Amino acid sequence: MASTEPSWDFYRTFLTVLEHGSLSAAARELGLTQPTVGRHIDALEQSVGAELFTRSQQGLLPTDAALVLKPYAETLASTTAALLRAASGSRDKVSGTVRISASEVIGTEVLPSILATLQARYPDLVVELSPSDTVEDLLQREADIAVRMVAPAQEALLARHIATINLGLYAHRSYVERHGKPETIEDLRRRHKMIGFDRQTAYIRTMLKRYPMLDGVSFSFRSDHSTALHNALRAGIGIGFYQTPLARRDASLVRVLPEIELSIETWIVMHENLKTSPRCRVTFDALVAGLLDYIKGNDTEERS
Amino acid sequence: MASTEPSWDFYRTFLTVLEHGSLSAAARELGLTQPTVGRHIDALEQSVGAELFTRSQQGLLPTDAALVLKPYAETLASTTAALLRAASGSRDKVSGTVRISASEVIGTEVLPSILATLQARYPDLVVELSPSDTVEDLLQREADIAVRMVAPAQEALLARHIATINLGLYAHRSYVERHGKPETIEDLRRRHKMIGFDRQTAYIRTMLKRYPMLDGVSFSFRSDHSTALHNALRAGIGIGFYQTPLARRDASLVRVLPEIELSIETWIVMHENLKTSPRCRVTFDALVAGLLDYIKGNDTEERS
DNA sequence: TTGATGCCATACATTTATGTATACCATCTG
DNA sequence: CAGATGGTATACATAAATGTATGGCATCAA
Numbered sequence: 001m002a003s004t005e006p007s008w009d010f011y012r013t014f015l016t017v018l019e020h021g022s023l024s025a026a027a028r029e030l031g032l033t034q035p036t037v038g039r040h041i042d043a044l045e046q047s048v049g050a051e052l053f054t055r056s057q058q059g060l061l062p063t064d065a066a067l068v069l070k071p072y073a074e075t076l077a078s079t080t081a082a083l084l085r086a087a088s089g090s091r092d093k094v095s096g097t098v099r100i101s102a103s104e105v106i107g108t109e110v111l112p113s114i115l116a117t118l119q120a121r122y123p124d125l126v127v128e129l130s131p132s133d134t135v136e137d138l139l140q141r142e143a144d145i146a147v148r149m150v151a152p153a154q155e156a157l158l159a160r161h162i163a164t165i166n167l168g169l170y171a172h173r174s175y176v177e178r179h180g181k182p183e184t185i186e187d188l189r190r191r192h193k194m195i196g197f198d199r200q201t202a203y204i205r206t207m208l209k210r211y212p213m214l215d216g217v218s219f220s221f222r223s224d225h226s227t228a229l230h231n232a233l234r235a236g237i238g239i240g241f242y243q244t245p246l247a248r249r250d251a252s253l254v255r256v257l258p259e260i261e262l263s264i265e266t267w268i269v270m271h272e273n274l275k276t277s278p279r280c281r282v283t284f285d286a287l288v289a290g291l292l293d294y295i296k297g298n299d300t301e302e303r304s
Numbered sequence: 305m306a307s308t309e310p311s312w313d314f315y316r317t318f319l320t321v322l323e324h325g326s327l328s329a330a331a332r333e334l335g336l337t338q339p340t341v342g343r344h345i346d347a348l349e350q351s352v353g354a355e356l357f358t359r360s361q362q363g364l365l366p367t368d369a370a371l372v373l374k375p376y377a378e379t380l381a382s383t384t385a386a387l388l389r390a391a392s393g394s395r396d397k398v399s400g401t402v403r404i405s406a407s408e409v410i411g412t413e414v415l416p417s418i419l420a421t422l423q424a425r426y427p428d429l430v431v432e433l434s435p436s437d438t439v440e441d442l443l444q445r446e447a448d449i450a451v452r453m454v455a456p457a458q459e460a461l462l463a464r465h466i467a468t469i470n471l472g473l474y475a476h477r478s479y480v481e482r483h484g485k486p487e488t489i490e491d492l493r494r495r496h497k498m499i500g501f502d503r504q505t506a507y508i509r510t511m512l513k514r515y516p517m518l519d520g521v522s523f524s525f526r527s528d529h530s531t532a533l534h535n536a537l538r539a540g541i542g543i544g545f546y547q548t549p550l551a552r553r554d555a556s557l558v559r560v561l562p563e564i565e566l567s568i569e570t571w572i573v574m575h576e577n578l579k580t581s582p583r584c585r586v587t588f589d590a591l592v593a594g595l596l597d598y599i600k601g602n603d604t605e606e607r608s
Numbered sequence: 609t610t611g612a613t614g615c616c617a618t619a620c621a622t623t624t625a626t627g628t629a630t631a632c633c634a635t636c637t638g
Numbered sequence: 639c640a641g642a643t644g645g646t647a648t649a650c651a652t653a654a655a656t657g658t659a660t661g662g663c664a665t666c667a668a
Contacts, residue, residue, distance in 0.1 A: 004335070008312035008384060024615060031308070033657055038616070048391035055616075065391065071577060072387035072445070076380060080312060083376035087352035087369065139443050141376070273375060328645060337627055342646075359646075 006047035008076070013040035014052065015073035018062055075140050082141030086277065095124035098283045101143035104226035106266075106291075107131025109246055111147070114290030118283065125279055133226070138271050144280050145287065148267045158275055160288055162266040163295040166244040169260055170253045174236035181256045182239070185211075188257060193220040193238030195229055211260060245294055266291060310351035312380070317344035318356065319377035322366055379444050386445030390581065399428035402587045405447035408530035410570075410595075411435025413550055415451070418594030422587065429583055437530070442575050448584050451591065452571045462579055464592055466570040467599040470548040473564055474557045478540035485560045486543070489515075492561060497524040497542030499533055515564060549598055570595060 016026040017037060027037045045052050050065040062070075081099075088096035102111055108131050115127050130143060138146055138157060152159045169188075171181075182188040196219040221232050233240045239256060247253045268287050274280040320330040321341060331341045349356050354369040366374075385403075392400035406415055412435050419431050434447060442450055442461060456463045473492075475485075486492040500523040525536050537544045543560060551557045572591050578584040 005384070005388070008316050008380070011384065011387070012312050022615065034616075035618085035658090036656055039655080048388065050391060060616090068390055068577075068581075069387055072383055072390060075383045075445070076312070076387075079376055079379045079383065080309070080315065083315070083373055083380075084309070084352065086372055086376060087354060137443065139441070141379070273372075276372075326645065338646075339628090339648085340626055343625080364646090 004047075006044055007040075010040045010044040010047070011073050011076050012080075013037055014044055014066075014069070015077055017041060017053070017060065018066060018070055018073070022060055078140055078142045082144070085144065086274075092278060093124065094122040094279045094282050095126075096279050097126040097128055098145065098279050099128040099130065099143045100145050100147070100283070100287075101130045101132065101138075102147035103149060104131045104133050105230070105243060105246070106147050108227055109230075109243075110291070110294050111287075114286060114294075117290075118286040122279075122282065125283070127283070138269060141271070144274055145268065145270045145284055147287065147291070148269050149264045150267070151265060152267060152269045156272050157269050158272050158284075159267050159269045160284075162268060162288065162291045164263045165266055165295055167241045167262040167264065168244055168247070168258060169239055169256050170233060170242040170247050171239045171256055172234055172236040173252045173254055175238065176254050176256075178236070181254070183257075185257065185260070188239065195219065195221045195232050195238045195240035210262060245296070266295070308351075310348055311344075314344045314348040314351070315377050315380050316384075317341055318348055318370075318373070319381055321345060321357070321364065322370060322374055322377070326364055382444055382446045386448070389448065390578075396582060397428065398426040398583045398586050399430075400583050401430040401432055402449065402583050403432040403434065403447045404449050404451070404587070404591075405434045405436065405442075406451035407453060408435045408437050409534070409547060409550070410451050412531055413534075413547075414595070414598050415591075418590060418598075421594075422590040426583075426586065429587070431587070442573060445575070448578055449572065449574045449588055449591065451595070452573050453568045454571070455569060456571060456573045460576050461573050462576050462588075463571050463573045464588075466572060466592065466595045468567045469570055469599055471545045471566040471568065472548050472551070472562060473543055473560050474537060474546040474551050475543045475560055476538055476540040477556045477558055479542065480558050480560075482540070485558070487561075489561065489564070492543065499523065499525045499536050499542045499544035514566060549600070570599070 013026065013030065013032075016029050017023060020026045020029055023037045023041070024034045026032075027034045030037070041052060048065070048069070051063050052066040052069075053060040053062055085097045085099060100107075100111070100115075107129055111129060111131075115129070119125055119127060138144075151161075175193075179192060182192050188194070221229075221237050229240060230242065232238070233242060234250070234252070241262065242253065247255065268284060268291065270280060270284050275284075317330065317334065317336075320333050321327060324330045324333055327341045327345070328338045330336075331338045334341070345356060352369070352373070355367050356370040356373075357364040357366055389401045389403060404411075404415070404419075411433055415433060415435075419433070423429055423431060442448075455465075483496060486496050492498070525533075525541050533544060534546065536542070537546060538554070538556070545566065546557065551559065572588060572595065574584060574588050579588075
């Protein structure tokens with residue numbers, strides 16, 4: 001059918017239209033004009049032999065075919081971005097951009113200070129931090145370095161196991177003053193307010209496997225946004241899990257039921273090809289050093 | 305520096321030049337002209353801020369920077385190819401192209417007959433078979449479906465464990481007539497000719513772990529090309545490992561030292577996103593059925 | 609309703625990218 | 639050495655992609 005392969009630029013245009021929902025918006029984003037974007041889409045539809053958008057009321061609606069192609073286009077976009085990062089910066093200088101993926105908690109609470117000292121040392125280093133609890137794929141180059149909570153199963157990845165971060169149940173002082181501390185798990189279940197996750201994350205499954213008696217605990221505050229959860233905890237809404245090293249920084253947090261303890265593994269992972277890149281190398285090393293420092297607060301934690 | 309992102313087409317041009325070693329050859333491949341290709345490279349060098357090729361005698365030599373970027377460009381190429389495969393064929397019909405990766409032995413000896421019946425049933429199905437012992441990455445979309453000898457470690461992959469394929473030592477009848485059968489491993493080591501792999505493959509390491517006494521066996525015929533190895537075996541050059549189900553098909557092959565037996569796991573793996581694609585679905589199912597059928601010859605094998 | 613806004617489609621102008629032709633330089637071969 | 643082959647670089651012509659301008663059609667708010 002399509003004898004000639006479409007221009008790769010069409011994929012970029014296609015993805016932008018998909019993300020912005022209109023030809024005009026995509027054109028603005030790309031620095032093109034609306035007719036050009038329309039022509040790109042037309043040409044791509046011609047090439048793949050399928051309608052990609054239904055041109056109807058309420059703007060452009062992506063067809064099923066478009067949604068099938070979307071992840072491929074996203075891979076293309078992340079790969080080109082990674083290529084440009086890889087190209088930037090000279091070979092022996094620490095400069096250019098490095099993109100880091102980490103969980104929300106680590107990314108927002110722990111990494112900034114680590115990265116601050118790193119950037120003070122290397123002023124030409126640009127850091128892109130993506131704190132997200134959806135795992136970004138290093139093989140697909142969505143990030144250069146990732147702080148992970150699971151052991152990396154993929155080959156071609158350079159992984160460094162950092163440590164085990166402990167989590168315990170904490171409440172804010174104001175909450176304890178009003179409701180007291182739970183003394184037993186049964187007490188916790190019946191008389192106290194819990195703060196927890198919305199979805200069934202791997203993290204929750206681990207918790208339930210270790211403490212089956214916690215199953216069925218009713219959460220009175222749920223969110224998938226870690227920062228929101230922690231702010232709820234600090235605001236005295238209820239009792240929730242918190243990373244032990246983090247809790248030590250905040251004197252107003254009180255540990256409850258210290259016999260309950262979870263632990264999550266922490267890994268720093270990087271694509272093997274990047275170990276020759278100075279900026280990735282120093283960032284990797286800085287993350288290792290910084291996180292090792294961070295988890296030091298783990299074991300010296302006084303219990304309740 | 306480079307305020308504007310380069311055209312994605314430049315990456316395609318860049319990769320083609322890298323693969324073909326000259327502007328002119330790349331131009332022929334792409335259906336462009338040599339000046340255009342040269343301009344693309346110039347523009348890309350401008351964008352990434354690095355020389356990509358040293359324009360000297362003996363053609364274009366890729367710089368270090370170019371080699372760093374190469375894997376990214378390869379990912380782009382395989383992704384666009386996968387995108388086009390995904391786009392081809394209507395949603396409920398079994399048509400379009402499916403790309404299968406398999407080991408050389410399985411790909412050349414076993415799959416063709418399986419795929420023949422599949423294609424007889426679905427005439428519009430186009431199969432691309434890539435028999436290669438280098439593992440192609442499904443996450444990077446180098447193939448749609450893979451027949452693997454290792455358990456898939458990656459998530460987002462739909463994997464089906466087929467069976468354990470046994471390997472034994474075989475020789476051609478003509479070899480046995482001339483040299484006799486080895487009766488002991490020591491005999492094999494000292495008095496017989498072995499056929500084996502050139503590189504240290506995972507396969508060899510497995511073998512040595514199981515039969516350490518085989519270490520130091522001298523191979524009188526080496527190749528990394530499985531078909532060449534098997535033809536050497538059939539030509540009576542020496543003794544080598546062969547898949548038991550395959551050997552049963554050829555009455556002229558004789559098993560020697562039947563107490564030596566290796567086994568390799570077999571998996572069929574597909575990217576999870578593809579399970580809604582009819583052509584991938586039926587191909588996956590056909591491979592499962594066909595390989596299950598193939599390994600049936602495993603255990604009923606008569607010994608020596 | 610009316611005007612404002614935002615979107616897509618079309619016709620036309622123009623810039624930009626590409627192709628053609630050619631010169632020049634290597635290497636290999638007889 | 640001469641000629642053939644295969645490569646890159648440059649100047650110029652051309653084709654192709656892009657931009658501009660405009661019209662039509664929705665939705666939303668006054």
